């Protein structure tokens with residue numbers, strides 16, 4: 001039996017370093033964990049006036065419903081989390097009783113400037129409080145996207161970051177088991 005982890009990237013860029021972190025995670029998930037990547041490309045800004053949810057939103061909500069845990073790649077835009085990621089969480093939070101998110105474990109990672117998206121990640125942790133998501137505390141993954149740790153396609157090539165991601169996934173698996181006891 002494997003737990004099902006939905007990975008959500010806050011960058012829509014094809015060669016995103018943040019998506020590169022998630023690709024590495026997906027390819028190196030520990031035994032007992034399967035990671036699927038969400039696609040936010042066609043998810044519009046949340047708008048309560050939309051009579052029907054767009055197909056991309058329905059797909060995201062379905063994947064969230066099937067997920068035992070979340071893996072959030074959090075780019076930093078102007079010292080905060082990127083709008084695509086916040087928007088995905090906003091859509092999910094409007095479902096009855098916030099049942100898609102409430103009580104779920106989440107691991108957070110990010111690639112950006114010298115602070116490794118730490119400022120944005122701490123904003124995201126604040127958002128998790130209201131959503132009743134349970135973010136994993138440690139290890140934190142703060143990657144510098146501009147110091148030779150990524151290739152030009154956004155793949156992470158730094159072994160230290162590889163190790164950190166693997167450790168975080170191991171910790172997420174344990175955290176999910178602890179919370180579901």
Ligand SMILES: Cc1cc2nc3c(=O)[nH]c(=O)nc-3n(C[C@H](O)[C@H](O)[C@H](O)COP(=O)(O)O)c2cc1C
Pocket residue numbers: 011012013015016017018019075076077078079080111112113114115116117145
């Ligand atoms: C609108 C905007 C604001 C940004 N602000 C920050 C910032 O506050 N801190 C930071 O470290 N990087 C900032 N960056 C640079 C991003 O870290 C960089 O573009 C990074 O590669 C984005 O992640 P991605 O490669 O996954 O797209 C900003 C980029 C954009 C587009």
